[in-house]
Every structure is written in structure tokens, then in C-alpha cells.
Amino acid sequence: MKLDLKVDLSVNLAGIALRNPVMTASGTFGYGEEFVDYVDLLSIGAFITKGLSLRPRAGNPTPRIVETPGGMLNAIGLQNVGIEAFIARKVPFLRKVNTPAIANFFGDTVDEYAEMARRLDAIPEVAGLEMNISCPNVKQGGIVFGADPACAASVVAACRAVTKKPLIVKLSPNVTDIVGMAHACEDAGADSLSLINTLVGMAIDLNKRRPVLANITGGFSGPAIKPIALRMVWQVAKAVKIPIVGIGGIMNATDALEFILAGATAVQVGTASFINPGAAQKIAEDMAAWLVANGVADVKSLIGALET
Amino acid sequence: MKLDLKVDLSVNLAGIALRNPVMTASGTFGYGEEFVDYVDLLSIGAFITKGLSLRPRAGNPTPRIVETPGGMLNAIGLQNVGIEAFIARKVPFLRKVNTPAIANFFGDTVDEYAEMARRLDAIPEVAGLEMNISCPNVKQGGIVFGADPACAASVVAACRAVTKKPLIVKLSPNVTDIVGMAHACEDAGADSLSLINTLVGMAIDLNKRRPVLANITGGFSGPAIKPIALRMVWQVAKAVKIPIVGIGGIMNATDALEFILAGATAVQVGTASFINPGAAQKIAEDMAAWLVANGVADVKSLIGALET
Amino acid sequence: MQFTSMILSNVEISPGYFRMRLTAPPEFSAARAGQFVMVRVSAAIDPLLRRPLAIFDVGVHKPPQSGSQAQPFFEMLYRVVGKGTAMLSVLHETDLLDMLGPLGSGFRLGSINEEKLIVGGGIGLAPLYLLARELVAQGSPVRLFAGGRTRDDILCTTEFERLGVECYTATEDGSLGEQGFVTVALNRRLDLLKGRATLYACGPDGMLAAVAKIAAERNIPCQVSLEGYMACGVGACLGCVAPGRGHSEETPDFRCVCTEGPVFEAADLLWGAHA
């Protein structure tokens, strides 16, 4: 062990300089403030806000979450304060922290997406945009943007046209061909792809003979989904030229480094922050320790370094 | 509790009379013989053989399995004795047991599938056929039969034409639109649909910087996948008229009954048999006990009885 | 605050109900009645999520031996209902548990002189003992109304009596105290007090709704402690929300149970959605 080795954890994510590759995932870290008691924001690469929309959203009725074997389902229903309140009440906090904040956003129509991108583009405290395309397209009869390459391409292109900020498109895993989706988004102008968003799952309460979630189905996350996420990141990283953000079931530094080997430039920690609010910081620290212990001077040398 | 209640566990699966809805899944129960020390075959509804092909198959190099959080990946590569050896060496055992045996099969081309269906149709000891369409179509450049509705329809129709036995089509979950796949198979003549087969996953050995599986990716099964399976069974059961077999992460009678509530007429127990070789029998017994304790006289009354 | 607790004792006090005492860091003695902890039941991923449990009591154990260090502790009272609580129930002294807390907002104690009527249903008693202690300590008159299905669900009344709290009990099957709901006795007491009292309640939804209704009808203050399925406990997942008074599809008003609650003024909540 070369304990005195200085390791370089920094990565550049489509123009966003990250001091290390560990970010926190949208919807699992609030607007950043919620975790100040547990995570020194200076210890992580960046954090992603809860998904934002033009108008505030109430979200779904409860129960909204349920545990499943090794994972959880959530049907929060994208409850969020809306862009106005975000600017008024949350952005001042972003100004104070010296860590990039990436705004996750969504819409019900292409126009709403583009309007959100335009609004977020104007906020200096927002280092980058992450588009959540796992939302139903109300104009096209509810088909999810992220389930159809053409649909995804059109919404990505619309956002690309109105922002110069780094545009990360977050892919839905609920598709036959994740590589086709990735190509469509890359070609439409995405600067980076993050994956995976949650899988669609369901839980049933046998005794009540009812779904556990008021919304019936929910988004599946946590350690259980890691094998699927890792496979998709590996497939997509081989296929596209833009940097990848690996997400899905990352609980510790080993998991995070596996995603980097599979081709991710950075990772996001989601559900793990619920189990250990300090998870993201711990993962960044343990990653540094692993690099030292293994004599790896630069984490960038591990990106896509899987031998197959 | 009405402990003297006689409960009816029998179900009819597309013409196959099952004494109870609990079957064992293909690839997890050998050819039936492997479990005689642990499971009284008379205590379960039916068992499904390891996937069979025209010629014997060697399968993949090792490692072929790896544990993941709450689940496992396998890349056995469909190793099997082939139809000839099946008839010569395995069918005599089927003759002795008084429990329906369903033959799972696959091919590399539509013709191979049809030839397998024809061969299996001629075996009196085979109560029904389960088609595994999660295999790459060698003639169409490796696209998986089960990933494309038209492709699936053609292979199902070809098998339908050559067998009068109950034909169960086993759906792959690695698709955007499971309901579309289900409709395609129903329309092509399937008598029943079983789902889900394994999801495609991957595991990485960080220290070796290599995939754990020699095959790189593998099929993901076990309790971790239950929420996805349950959701798909519920979606498909609402959409089609033919009976559904629920599969995916079933570990106990509660899980099995949840699938039945979601719309499954019967279930298959897979990975659970590795953890407890007697799992299927125990699940059938516990299911009976649950019906008694809850005053449900007939398990058929629970099929699709979920209140949403 | 995240910390590791060592189990000091874990005792079944009534069939299916356990009382666990654990070591606590010194800062934990500032915990207030109504706050809770999120317990990581196992270091493995099954169960994955932490379990929210109320703080039943806090204290400091001063060992009789001179020279020994005083040991801050806290207690939890829990009912075995599923996997997580079942796993807790088989843990032993010296086993370690990963804790997050104290979380949430706690009860407001209110004016000293007014009589405080505490209503607990079954395991709903868990956050109410520390409340009673705090109210007694500030000199308020306190009465407890404990309800349950059977006598097995009436917990720890001795502990309340030891504080000088008068206890009324009612069980649905009549196996202990009055038969029926404890709200009957509550109403009797309120009739006597002519509407000068503060209510505190924790228990099943039906009981909370009934108590909230009584409070609303008599126009007296009432605080209730809610439950909600929680993932994070720190306001980030938005899983635990409850609809506030003004909530509707058009005018969403969801309150975060883990940070704004679990204790709410009953009047601030929408009760239709709960009943």
C-alpha cells in the first residue's frame, strides 16, 4: 500500500468539473439542504436536485413508498415546489455551497420541457441540467418520452436548442433497446447520459388484497437493481461517445467503482442516502482509499477499463 | 379460523389439470429427478423441465452464476441433454410420476422451434409445452425472438401449427411493452403465457477488473426481481384472455398468492428451490394453510382478485 | 445524528410488545417527546430501509460503583408486526444497532396549568410516556386514556401511574378496564373540565380521527402523532407526507411527517383523507 500516494479523483462531466465522481441522485437528496447535517457537500462531486417542473406538483396520495427485497418502490409522483419557488427559496442555498448543483427537470409536453430548460439556463447557480425523460407525454396519449427513441430525440432537441449548459439526459431502463435510446439522445444533442432511472414495479398487500402503493405501480430502486443498471451502463458506454453517469443500487465505493469500470465517468447515489444519509460522502472517501490501496493515481484511468 | 375447511387448490391451466397452482420453473428443477429427496412431486402442481433443444448444448464456460443483492445472475447458456437424450433418459422418469411434466424448449431458428414442438408433441408423458422465446434468432442477426412482437408471433404460430398440446409461451421481461408482446403471442395461438423469464444483468469483479460471468452478462432472477414480475403479470393479465403463469422471485406462499391476486392462474418457483430445495412443496402447503386460515374455499376465487 | 447504540436490554413486556433499552450519545438527552429514531435493523440489505420508532424514554444510568462513567440511554417500545420488528425482537444485550435521530418535531407542551389529556391506542403509547414525564415535570395535571383491543394491548400504565398520572383504560373486548373505546372516558372527563384541556393522541387512524373530532367539536387544542411509510426520515424522499387541512387536487398541501411532524396540530390536518 502506498498510503502517501496523492490520488486524483477529479473528472470532467461534459464541462462540469467534479472534484470526485460521486454525486447524489435526483429525488433522494432533496434540494441539497436536507443533508447538511450528514454530508459535507464539499466532499462530493455534485448533487442533483429533486425533479422540477413549471408549476408546483402535489404528487401522489400515500402510501408512496414500500420496501421490496433488496430495494424499494416509490410513487412520489414528482412532488416538487415548481420552478418559481425553486428560484425564490432553493437557489439562495445553492449560491452558498461550493459544489456544482445540477437541476433535474421534466414536463408533460415538449414545450414544457423546453420552457424548463430555458428557465434553468438562466440560473447561474445551476451548473448543469439533467432531463428526466421517464415521464408520460400528455400530448401523445401518455406514452413515456423515454420509451420511444423518436419521442426522446424531439424533446432532447427542443431543450438543446435553448440551453448552452451541460445537458444530461437521464434514460429510463424500461425499454427493449437502451442502446437505441442512447444513440437517439446523443444524436439529438445530449452532452451526457445518466442511467438508470427507476424500473417500473409493483407490490401487493395480500391481506388487504390491494396494491401497497396508492398509485398501484412505482419506481424500483436500490441495491436489487444494480445488475440491470451495470449491464445498461456497460452497453451504452461502449456505444456512445459522450460521458455516462452510472446510477442504480450504488451502496458503497466498490459498487461505484464497478460502474466506472463499466464505462461511467461519474456516478449518482440514490436510495443509499436513505439508508445512510452520509452515504455519498463515505463512498467518495472510500473510493479515494481504494485508489490509494491499489496504487491507482487517477480515477480517470478506470473509466471503461473493464477487461472483457 | 376454520381449520376443518376443505380448500380447493386445483386450477386448470389451458387444459392441464393442476392439483395446485405451484409449479417449479425451468432450469431450476433439473428434469424432476434431482429433487426427489426434497420434494414429493405429488405435492406440487406440475414441474417444468430444463430448456430442451434439438441437439445437446454444452452451455457457457464458468463462472456461470453469481450472487447479487437479493438475487443472482446465471449464464448457464442453456446446457441441456438435447431431445434425443431427453426421450431416452429422462422421459422414463416422467412416466413414473403422477404429476404433469411440462417441457420447456427453445431453438435458434423458427424451424428449430417448430421441430422441437413437433417432437415434444409426440411424447405422451409431456403434459404441455413451454416455449422459451428469450433466445437470439440466429437467422435474424441475433435479435431475441421475445424482444419483437412480429418475430415472436411467427415463432409461436409455427409451433402452434404442429402441436395440439397446451402451448405456454414464456415472455421475456427485457422489453418496453410487455402487453404488446403478450397480445402478439395470444393472437399467434398461445394457450397461456408465463412470465417473467430472467432480466439481463451484469456483475463485475472490481479487483480483477473483469465481469464475474465468463459470458459477461447473465439472467437475473430471485426475490430482487419480484416487483418487476408482479407489475408485468398484473399488466398482462388485465390485457389478455388466456391464463397467465406468474414467475419471478417467488420465495413463499405470500409471494405466490400475490401473483395470483395480480391475475396469475398458476405460479412457478425458480431460484427459491436453490435456497430451499423443498421450497415448491412448502409453498403449496403454506398456500393451503393460508386459504384455510382466511376462509377462502377455492384458490380460483383469488385469481385477479386484486382491488385497484 | 447517526450513532451506534448497544442494546442494554430487550424484554417482551406483553405478548408481541417489546421494550428495548440502548446506549445513547450524550447529545441524545436533549431529545423531546414525540421525536423518533430511524433504526437500521440489519447491516445487510434485508430489511433495506430503516424502521421509524418513537423515543419512549431517555435517561442516564449512574452505576452504583464509584468511578464508573454515567451512561446515557434511551428506550423504545415496539410491537412486532413484520420482518423488521421481528428481527429486532430476537436481538440481545451487547448487540449493536445503527441509529439516526432524534428526528422530527415533537410535542409542544403548552400552558402549564391546563389539564393535559393523553390518549394512546395500543403501541401508540410509545411516544406518550416521555410526553407525560415532561408535562408532569413542568407541573401540569396529566391524565392518560389508554385503549386497546384486549388487555394485552394496554401497556406500561404502571409507569405512568408512577409519574402520578391518573390512568383510564378501555378495551374493545372488555378484558381490562371499561369495555369499548377509551374516547368515552375522555368525553366524560372533558364534560367535567368544561372544555379547558389540551389533548395529545397517538394510535390507530380511527382513534386519531375520533379524538381530532372531539377536539374540533369542543374547540380545544389537540396534537396528534402520525405514522407514515418512511424511507429517509430527513425530509428528502417525500414518502411520508400527510395531507394538510387545505389539501385538494387543485391546491396541494402535503406535510412532511418526518420533519414537520410526526406531531401535528390536529386542526392543521385534513381528516377526511384519514378516516
Added chain:
Amino acid sequence: MQFTSMILSNVEISPGYFRMRLTAPPEFSAARAGQFVMVRVSAAIDPLLRRPLAIFDVGVHKPPQSGSQAQPFFEMLYRVVGKGTAMLSVLHETDLLDMLGPLGSGFRLGSINEEKLIVGGGIGLAPLYLLARELVAQGSPVRLFAGGRTRDDILCTTEFERLGVECYTATEDGSLGEQGFVTVALNRRLDLLKGRATLYACGPDGMLAAVAKIAAERNIPCQVSLEGYMACGVGACLGCVAPGRGHSEETPDFRCVCTEGPVFEAADLLWGAHA
């Protein structure tokens, strides 16, 4: 056979190596050297799969008190390498474990008079002690060649010596016994015996390949115990297979380690694939 064992002891015998004694059902005394058990480490789903561990020893404990029941037991020797074995290592007396076994085929003891040379690498010793006991019991001359990286990896030689087995040890760092591979001492002994011996080996792939090569060159019988990633342990999942002698892409010949093995005649296996 599936059964529940109670842990009788669980002791760290060398850094990172544990020896666990557990109760066994009476039928278990028929277990043969080389057979193994599949241990369910936790009743929860993490870890999900059972862990294969060799049977180190079997016996019957006859308590000194008259009237007490004789208690059949068995032992496992294991090395902490990952999650499952780490969880095993913190279990205590009276903890329960769900077991499947004895599984697999075991060693064939062969002709009585020929000298038996047992080669164990590190934790590979686990199935070899019972083998040595059985060979000694049938009256065969037995020698042990134990190799390891450091002296910490040389296990239980005292136990073998107590059986009357002569032990040779070698470590890669020279911290115990000869420096280097134990196959050097093995070859010396074989030179002396002029090729009349049977070899038994268990250990890392490299050692097994080396021993298999020695046996092939000298044309003497050799049995090896293999490892393989296992899900079921009963021949159903086909996860554990190893390529047999005649295996090729065109002429597949996979052997099932859990049922046909884990002990194989070295000559029946394809060694290229392993080395």
C-alpha cells in the same frame, strides 16, 4: 438432507480462519470425506445463496454425565473471504444454521497398502482431515503436504499428526517449513516411493494443476477436490460445472461439481482450462 444445526463452538484458529462445530442429525455420521454442506448463512435474503463448505470432521460427543444423550456433531473449517463467511465468523454458540448435506461424492479410499499422499493448499485442507482419518482407519500409510502463502495459512497440522500422519509444510514466504511450493517435498517423497502412491489434493487451481501434472507424469492415481460457484448443490442449476477430459466446443463434456464431484480423478478433467 436438510436440517438445522446448532453451533457448539466457532473459534478463530489462525488469522482469518475459523473452525466451527455444530450439532448434526444421527444420519450425518455416514458423511464421507470430500463431501460438503450448503450453509444458509442468514434466514434473510442477504446473502441469498447457500455457501458450500467441506465437512472437516464428524463425530459424536458423549457427555461425561451419565444419562445425557450422545450428540452427533460435525465441523467445518473456513476462511473469511467475503460477505457470507464474514457473517458466519461472528456467529455464536447456540445460534442456529440451516444446512443441506452431506452433498457430493467424496474421496475413494483405494487400496489399503499403497502410501497415500495428501496435498493441501491453505483452506484446501478442509476436506482432507476426514480423508486422513478414514485412510488411517483403514490402515494405510498417510503423509500430508501442506502449503500456504505464510505460516498463517498452515492449518491444523497438529490434528493430522495426532492421527499419526507425517506432515511436510512449505510456505511461499518461508515463514514456516520449507520455502516455496510443497510440491517439491511431494516430488521428493514420490522419488523415494518409486511411483507407488495415491495422491489426494485440494487447494488453489494452480496447485491442483501442478499436482495433476505430477500424477500424470508419474502415471499414478490422483484425486482432486474442486471448487465451483454453486447455486443449488444438488445438480439442478448447472452452475458449478467443470470441463471433463474430452471437453471441447464441439464435444461438450461438462461435469457437475456438486454431484459428480467435488472429488474427481484428476485424469478425468481437462487441465488446460484450469491452469
